[in-house]
Amino acid sequence: xxxxxxxxxxxxxxxxxxxxxxxxxxxxxxxxxxxxxxxxxxxxxxxxxxxxxxxxxxxxxxxxxxxxxxxxxxxxxxxxxxxxxxxxxxxxxxxxxxxxxxxxxxxxxxxxxxxxxxxxxxxxxxxxxxxxxxxxxxxxxxxxxxxxxxxxxxxxxxxxxxxxxxxxxxxxxxxxxxxxxxxxxxxxxxxxxxxxxxxxxxxxxxxxxxxxxxxxxxxxxxxxxxxxxxxxxxxxxxxxxxxxxxxxxxxxxxxxxxxxxxxxxxxxxxxxxxxxxxxxxxxxxxxxxxxxxxxxxxxxxxxxxxxxxxxxxxxxxxxxxxxxxxxxxxxxxxxxxxxxxxxxxxxxxxxxxxxxxxxxxxxxxxxxxxxxxxxxxxxxxxxxxxxxxxxxxxxxxxxxxxxxxxxxxxxxxxxxxxxxxxxxxxxxxxxxxxxxxxxxxxxxxxxxxxxxxxxxxxxxxxxxxxxxxxxxx
Amino acid sequence: xxxxxxxxxxxxxxxxxxxxxxxxxxxxxxxxxxxxxxxxxxxxxxxxxxxxxxxxxxxxxxxxxxxxxxxxxxxxxxxxxxxxxxxxxxxxxxxxxxxxxxxxxxxxxxxxxxxxxxxxxxxxxxxxxxxxxxxxxxxxxxxxxxxxxxxxxxxxxxxxxxxxxxxxxxxxxxxxxxxxxxxxxxxxxxxxxxxxxxxxxxxxxxxxxxxxxxxxxxxxxxxxxxxxxxxxxxxxxxxxxxxxxxxxxxxxxxxxxxxxxxxxxxxxxxxxxxxxxxxxxxxxxxxxxxxxxxxxxxxxxxxxxxxxxxxxxx
Numbered sequence: 001x002x003x004x005x006x007x008x009x010x011x012x013x014x015x016x017x018x019x020x021x022x023x024x025x026x027x028x029x030x031x032x033x034x035x036x037x038x039x040x041x042x043x044x045x046x047x048x049x050x051x052x053x054x055x056x057x058x059x060x061x062x063x064x065x066x067x068x069x070x071x072x073x074x075x076x077x078x079x080x081x082x083x084x085x086x087x088x089x090x091x092x093x094x095x096x097x098x099x100x101x102x103x104x105x106x107x108x109x110x111x112x113x114x115x116x117x118x119x120x121x122x123x124x125x126x127x128x129x130x131x132x133x134x135x136x137x138x139x140x141x142x143x144x145x146x147x148x149x150x151x152x153x154x155x156x157x158x159x160x161x162x163x164x165x166x167x168x169x170x171x172x173x174x175x176x177x178x179x180x181x182x183x184x185x186x187x188x189x190x191x192x193x194x195x196x197x198x199x200x201x202x203x204x205x206x207x208x209x210x211x212x213x214x215x216x217x218x219x220x221x222x223x224x225x226x227x228x229x230x231x232x233x234x235x236x237x238x239x240x241x242x243x244x245x246x247x248x249x250x251x252x253x254x255x256x257x258x259x260x261x262x263x264x265x266x267x268x269x270x271x272x273x274x275x276x277x278x279x280x281x282x283x284x285x286x287x288x289x290x291x292x293x294x295x296x297x298x299x300x301x302x303x304x305x306x307x308x309x310x311x312x313x314x315x316x317x318x319x320x321x322x323x324x325x326x327x328x329x330x331x332x333x334x335x336x337x338x339x340x341x342x343x344x345x346x347x348x349x350x351x352x353x354x355x356x357x358x359x360x361x362x363x364x365x366x367x368x369x370x371x372x373x374x375x376x377x378x379x380x381x382x383x384x385x386x387x388x389x390x391x392x393x394x395x396x397x398x399x400x401x402x403x404x405x406x407x408x409x410x411x412x413x414x415x416x417x418x419x420x421x422x423x424x425x426x427x428x429x430x431x432x433x434x435x436x437x438x439x440x441x442x443x444x445x446x447x448x449x450x451x452x453x454x455x456x457x458x459x460x461x462x463x464x465x466x467x468x469x470x471x472x473x
Numbered sequence: 474x475x476x477x478x479x480x481x482x483x484x485x486x487x488x489x490x491x492x493x494x495x496x497x498x499x500x501x502x503x504x505x506x507x508x509x510x511x512x513x514x515x516x517x518x519x520x521x522x523x524x525x526x527x528x529x530x531x532x533x534x535x536x537x538x539x540x541x542x543x544x545x546x547x548x549x550x551x552x553x554x555x556x557x558x559x560x561x562x563x564x565x566x567x568x569x570x571x572x573x574x575x576x577x578x579x580x581x582x583x584x585x586x587x588x589x590x591x592x593x594x595x596x597x598x599x600x601x602x603x604x605x606x607x608x609x610x611x612x613x614x615x616x617x618x619x620x621x622x623x624x625x626x627x628x629x630x631x632x633x634x635x636x637x638x639x640x641x642x643x644x645x646x647x648x649x650x651x652x653x654x655x656x657x658x659x660x661x662x663x664x665x666x667x668x669x670x671x672x673x674x675x676x677x678x679x680x681x682x683x684x685x686x687x688x689x690x691x692x693x694x695x696x697x698x699x700x701x702x703x704x705x706x707x708x709x710x711x712x713x714x715x716x717x718x719x720x721x722x723x724x725x726x727x728x729x730x731x732x733x734x735x736x737x738x739x740x741x742x743x744x745x746x747x748x749x750x751x752x753x754x755x756x757x758x759x760x761x762x763x764x765x766x767x768x769x770x771x772x773x774x775x776x777x778x779x780x781x782x783x784x785x786x787x
Contacts, residue, residue: 125537271624273645429747430743
C-alpha cells in the first residue's frame, strides 16, 4: 500500500497546503487516522485468526465483468468440493483492478493470491517474475486438457513457452451488421469484406435524418478504447507501432493511411460525437437500432442476442474487415494468474483449475444457461451441441477467428512483441492513451491527422528508446 | 512558567534569566512529552508524503519495470519541461477555471438578486437552486454527458432541434467547453449563496435613503450594492478557484483529456496511473505544488485584504 497513493494529485496538493499549518488539528487528525488504520489492519489479522484450522483462505482480485460475477456466485460449489479452501473475491472496475494489482505486484505487497490479468499484462508480469509458472501443474492433470485451449489464446498467457495464467474467457473482433437494413437498402454483405467495401456500405446505409449511423467505431480516447479497433485497422493497412528495432512507425504512410481512413469513415458515416463513443456507447447505439454496422468485440454478440434485445435475430456477423492481411481480428483474454508471492500456491492452482476447467463450463451452462458460459477459450465448447444451439449465429465465426489470428505477427511486417491490438510493453497504455487523445481532436476537423500523428510519433519514440536501452542491457 | 519569566524581566531589566523551580521544570518536560507524539505524527503525516514525492521525482521508476529502477537526477524534471504537456495543461486549467469562475459568478449574482426579493415559495426556490452544488461531481458529469449534451438524446440538442439547429457533438467538437459547462452548473449555486449573504447584509435604511435621494433601482444597484458586494465576490472567486482547480471527474468521464480539456490534476493522474511513471508523475506533482503555492500566495494576499477591509469600507 505504499508508493503510488501519495502521488494522487489531490493528495499532493493537500500535502502542500497542510504543510503550511502544522497545527494541533492536523496532529489530532493524524492520530485518529493512524489508530483507524491500526484498527483496520488489526481486524484483518483477527479475521485470519478466526479461520478454522486446516482451511486456507485465498484472496482473488477480479474484474467485475458479467462472467466474473457468475463465477463469484458459483463459489459455494467450489467450496463444497474443496472444504479446505475458502475463496475471498474482490471485484473491481477494469481500471481500478489494473491499478490495484499492478501496485500490489510491483511493490511486492502480496495482498492478492489470484488475480485476473489481461492478455496485455501476462507476458510483462511473467518477465518480471510476478506470476507463478503454471505449466507443470496444468500439464500434470490430463482431465484439465491444456491442448483444448485455442492456440492463440494459449500463446497470450505464455511467456518463454511457459504458461503463466489460465484463460478464463477470450474474444476476438468482428463486424456486426443489421440484416434487415441491408436487405431494405438492397446491399449484400460479403463474407470477408474489405475496409473500403465497409466504408462504401456505411455511406449508403447512413440515415442522418433519422439519426441512424452507417457504422459505429470507437472514438473515445484511451489505449483500450479507441486503439483496440484502430490498431487492427493499422495492422491490416500494413502499418505498425514499432519495427523490429523499436523505431516508432506512427508517422509512416501505412499508419497514417489507416488513421485517415478511420477518421474519415467516422466523419462521413459514423456516429455523432465520436469522442464520447467507446465499447459501451456503441453497444447501446447498435442495440437501439441506430447504427447499421458495428466493428467491435465478439463478446458483444451475447448481449445483442440476449432476451429483450431490440435487435436480437436481426444481426449478421462477418469476419473483421481487411485490406492487406488475410485476417484482422484482435485477441483479448481475461485470465486467472497466481501471484508469485502467494503463500498458498496449491490452493491458488486448485481454484484456477476449477474456474477454467470444462466442468466449470458445464456448471455455468446448467445453472445459468449455455449462452452465459465464458466464451472464447476452449475449442471443445464450440463443439458442444448445447452451446452451438444457444449461440448459433456467431459461435462458429468466433471459433474460426480465434484459431486464425496471429498475435505474433498480426500485420504485414514482423514485430518484436506478442499482441494484436496493443504493443506488449509497459509504456503502451501511456503511448496509446496520449496518441488517442490527439486523434480524438481530429474528429472535429480542427486539427489535422498529420499533426496528431507527428505528436504520436514523438510520444511513441520515447517509449521505443526505453525499449532500445532495455535491449542493450 | 510565564509568571516566572515576566517577573524576572521586570526585576532586572536585562535579558531574562529563566529560573524554574524543580516542579515547574518537571511540568515543562511532562508537557513536552505529552505533545511529542502528536508532534511527530503531525510531521509524519504532513511532511513525509511530500518528502517522498520529492524523493520519487528523482527516481527513474516505471511501476511495470521494477528492474530498471535507478537514480534519475533531474531527468524527470527535464521530461516535464520537454514533453510539452505541462504548459498546455496549465493553460487549460487557467482557461477552464477562469471562465467557469467568471460565468458562474455572473449567473450567481443574477440568481442572488432574484432570490433577495420576497416572494411566495422563496425557500423552495433557494433549495432547488442550491441542488447542483450538492450533486457529486462524478454524477453531475454523467448527467451532463448523457442527459444534456448527448448528440442523439441530449436535451440541449433536442432544444436546438426545435428551432431548426442541427445537433452539436459537444464532446467531440468542444471538449474544453463541456467541462466549463459542468463546472459552471456546479458552482453557480456556491457563488449565489455567498453573494446572497452579501445582499442580505445590506442595510435597508441606506437603500431607503438612496431611494429618497432620488436614485433609481439601477443606480442604487450600481453605486451602492455592487461596491458592497465586492468583498463577497472576492471571497467567492477565491474559494471557487481553489475548489475548481482540482477538477477531475468531468475531464475523466466526459472528454478523456482530449482537446483543450486536460487540466493539471488530470495530467497528474495520467502520468501516475496510465503512464505508471512514478518518477515522472512525482516530478509533475512537485512542479504543480510549486506553481500552486506561488498562485495561492498571491491569492491569499487578496483574501487577507478581504478580511482586513471590513464589509466593503474602502
